[in-house]
Amino acid sequence: MVLRRKLGQLLERRRVRRKGAVGAAHPPASRLKATVLVTLPTALVLAGLAVLGLEWADKAFPPPLDKAEDVSAEVLDKDGHLLRAFATKDGRWRLKTTVGDVDPRFVELLIAYEDQRFREHSGIDPLALGRAALQFVTNGRIVSGASTLSMQVARLIEPRERRTLAAKLLQVARAIQIERRLSKNEILNLYLTHAPYGGNLEGVRAASLAWFGKEPRRLSVVEAALLVALPQLPEKRRPDRNLSGAQAARKRVLARAAVARVIGEGEAERAATTAIPARRLQLPAHAAHLAEAALRKEPKVLRHQTTLRRDIQRALEDVAREGAARLGPRVSVAMVMADVRTGEIVGEVGSADYFDASRSGWIDMTRITRSPGSTLKPFIYGLAFEEGLVAQETIIEDRPADFFGYRPRNFDMTYQGDVSVRQALQLSLNVPAIRLLDAVGPARLMVRFRRAEVRPKLPPNEAPGLAIGLGGVGITLRELVQLYAGLANRGWPVRLGDGIEGKAGLIDGEPILSTVAAWHVADILSGVLPPAGSRQRGIAYKTGTSYGYRDAWSVGFDGRHVLGVWVGRPDNGAVPGLTGYGAAAPILFEGFARSGIAIAPLPDAPGGAVRLSQADLPISQRRFSMTASGLLSASIREAAPQIVFPPEGARVELGARGGAMMPLTLKLQGGRAPFRWLANGRPLPDVTRRRVSQWLPDGGGYSTLTVIDALGRAASVRVFVD
Numbered sequence: 001m002v003l004r005r006k007l008g009q010l011l012e013r014r015r016v017r018r019k020g021a022v023g024a025a026h027p028p029a030s031r032l033k034a035t036v037l038v039t040l041p042t043a044l045v046l047a048g049l050a051v052l053g054l055e056w057a058d059k060a061f062p063p064p065l066d067k068a069e070d071v072s073a074e075v076l077d078k079d080g081h082l083l084r085a086f087a088t089k090d091g092r093w094r095l096k097t098t099v100g101d102v103d104p105r106f107v108e109l110l111i112a113y114e115d116q117r118f119r120e121h122s123g124i125d126p127l128a129l130g131r132a133a134l135q136f137v138t139n140g141r142i143v144s145g146a147s148t149l150s151m152q153v154a155r156l157i158e159p160r161e162r163r164t165l166a167a168k169l170l171q172v173a174r175a176i177q178i179e180r181r182l183s184k185n186e187i188l189n190l191y192l193t194h195a196p197y198g199g200n201l202e203g204v205r206a207a208s209l210a211w212f213g214k215e216p217r218r219l220s221v222v223e224a225a226l227l228v229a230l231p232q233l234p235e236k237r238r239p240d241r242n243l244s245g246a247q248a249a250r251k252r253v254l255a256r257a258a259v260a261r262v263i264g265e266g267e268a269e270r271a272a273t274t275a276i277p278a279r280r281l282q283l284p285a286h287a288a289h290l291a292e293a294a295l296r297k298e299p300k301v302l303r304h305q306t307t308l309r310r311d312i313q314r315a316l317e318d319v320a321r322e323g324a325a326r327l328g329p330r331v332s333v334a335m336v337m338a339d340v341r342t343g344e345i346v347g348e349v350g351s352a353d354y355f356d357a358s359r360s361g362w363i364d365m366t367r368i369t370r371s372p373g374s375t376l377k378p379f380i381y382g383l384a385f386e387e388g389l390v391a392q393e394t395i396i397e398d399r400p401a402d403f404f405g406y407r408p409r410n411f412d413m414t415y416q417g418d419v420s421v422r423q424a425l426q427l428s429l430n431v432p433a434i435r436l437l438d439a440v441g442p443a444r445l446m447v448r449f450r451r452a453e454v455r456p457k458l459p460p461n462e463a464p465g466l467a468i469g470l471g472g473v474g475i476t477l478r479e480l481v482q483l484y485a486g487l488a489n490r491g492w493p494v495r496l497g498d499g500i501e502g503k504a505g506l507i508d509g510e511p512i513l514s515t516v517a518a519w520h521v522a523d524i525l526s527g528v529l530p531p532a533g534s535r536q537r538g539i540a541y542k543t544g545t546s547y548g549y550r551d552a553w554s555v556g557f558d559g560r561h562v563l564g565v566w567v568g569r570p571d572n573g574a575v576p577g578l579t580g581y582g583a584a585a586p587i588l589f590e591g592f593a594r595s596g597i598a599i600a601p602l603p604d605a606p607g608g609a610v611r612l613s614q615a616d617l618p619i620s621q622r623r624f625s626m627t628a629s630g631l632l633s634a635s636i637r638e639a640a641p642q643i644v645f646p647p648e649g650a651r652v653e654l655g656a657r658g659g660a661m662m663p664l665t666l667k668l669q670g671g672r673a674p675f676r677w678l679a680n681g682r683p684l685p686d687v688t689r690r691r692v693s694q695w696l697p698d699g700g701g702y703s704t705l706t707v708i709d710a711l712g713r714a715a716s717v718r719v720f721v722d
Contacts, residue, residue: 123175289350324352334365343504373544388706491518516681543580554584559600608682641671671709
């Protein structure tokens with residue numbers, strides 16, 4: 001109404017000024033007024049309808065931003081470094097990239113060269129359009145383009161087949177739509193991910209890895225300028241096909257950056273003379289087996305995080321590949337390294353070379369069940385230490401023996417006679433190990449493995465027998481490393497995990513071995529001589545060779561990490577002369593040396609863990625001479641000792657008197673006096689002939705109590721003291 005009155009007043013004043021001088025050719029003022037009043041509302045309505053139409057079209061035909069999510073799947077290490085990427089369905093290496101993934105200087109160069117007013121415009125740059133039009137009219141040809149980064153993103157996510165006016169108008173409309181929906185950094189993210197770099201390379205990360213072998217987080221001016229220049233004509237400027245074209249394009253970027261004062265003129269001149277890489281590199285392909293497993297498990301997930309560490313993984317892969325090459329054709333190598341405190345796998349090599357068909361590289365040998373040879377012997381000795389049957393300097397026989405028809409022989413078919421337990425384990429003698437296994441019981445050994453969530457495979461319909469001590473059972477490399485991780489972790493079992501399969505962490509429950517027994521085993525294994533050509537590295541390790549030279553093993557640990565190595569043929573074929581000491585142990589030592597980890601010292605001896613000389617041992621521990629029946633002599637008629645209190649698995653509450661813990665009464669039956677009691681492997685002060693004794697615990701928690709009679713027979717129980 002106000003607008004209508006103002007128009008009426010204006011027309012009336014004009015009519016008065018002209019004093020009626022209206023010719024026949026002019027319409028009356030009243031008629032003109034009516035026309036204006038009719039036309040203006042119509043124009044407003046039409047404008048409103050146009051706006052509504054554009055809004056409807058914007059919503060009805062949104063830009064295909066969902067296509068921008070079609071990127072390569074990635075497998076990352078613990079710190080987010082790329083281990084392996086997978087090409088998209090159309091065969092493109094298109095790694096998702098954000099502004100935070102690239103060097104800030106690259107972004108500055110990109111905006112200075114491609115779209116100087118990127119931060120100000122809303123999708124199109126009127127000044128750039130005017131300049132391009134004027135140059136076209138003046139020169140009769142296209143001198144410079146007017147595409148903004150937003151328009152380029154529109155073209156990248158919705159490619160056009162031909163350069164037509166209609167396609168250009170659509171590109172402009174899409175750029176405006178994109179600007180309405182995304183922030184400036186989000187638009188940059190799309191460009192950084194989809195910019196073409198020749199061949200099947202798309203995005204700045206893929207290009208940086210392919211041309212420079214590194215992520216684009218830290219780029220020199222030279223590198224950044226090349227990555228800015230290539231997307232304009234990616235096929236014609238590829239350094240591996242047109243080096244001079246790439247150099248010229250990079251020079252133009254540097255010159256414009258100098259004009260825009262992003263860099264100095266001197267810096268631009270120096271950078272222009274720097275060489276350009278002329279060979280395209282392969283993208284990272286580490287942890288191939290684990291990466292494939294991640295993709296199979298969650299095919300729709302684009303980023304898979306693992307617990308691996310890229311530098312360790314890369315080093316172990318090199319060691320495995322070089323080791324297999326030294327050992328000959330068709331031989332493969334598998335390796336697993338883990339943190340013994342957390343269970344996280346930091347390096348996992350399934351084969352010598354994933355892409356080597358002659359070595360069946362596609363088979364992940366860390367998960368294939370094979371015979372472990374002698375690698376389970378340390379756990380037999382650990383049980384014997386825990387039961388108090390032997391000490392490190394106890395004498396044990398290495399002579400031919402018959403265990404109800406089972407006649408173990410040493411690897412070299414010779415015998416050492418009387419040796420100490422320490423020597424027997426370090427030399428990996430077979431007969432002493434079977435003597436101890438016969439005493440502690442194969443079933444008990446298998447129970448300890450189950451505490452570590454490891455279940456070795458027995459032959460069908462067979463119970464655990466003495467043969468398991470020499471490799472007569474099936475186990476995977478990963479399971480074996482999990483057992484040794486528990487041994488290295490003071491006897492407490494730990495579950496291995498790589499972030500894809502299996503969750504790493506401590507296993508609730510009882511230990512594999514007591515802390516004292518685990519220390520004794522580690523102390524012995526730390527004294528094993530390194531293989532020929534390797535220097536001592538302060539690790540404890542054990543080797544093993546399966547029957548028929550099919551599998552060679554070596555597992556070692558320091559105070560923080562455990563590394564397991566398997567060597568053999570994936571088809572289970574024999575490799576004459578293949579041994580754990582000669583083939584797997586050198587790879588183990590090289591793996592520790594080249595992994596880059598600092599060797600952590602082995603744990604100090606816990607309370608009660610002492611290495612006594614043979615003369616200082618209790619008489620019952622000076623010599624181990626139990627027969628396969630568990631008795632020293634057939635003439636012995638006394639029953640073996642048996643602890644009747646506390647019973648196995650009891651939870652004992654010891655009340656305090658005057659602030660001090662009360663002693664625990666120990667009772668036994670059978671056996672021949674005198675008796676020696678041990679608590680957690682540590683002898684109690686006195687040898688007694690009585691069947692009732694007292695023990696004062698050092699503190700609460702699980703404890704193992706053992707009694708040994710005069711004939712060397714022993715019994716043990718495990719209790720929890722509150």
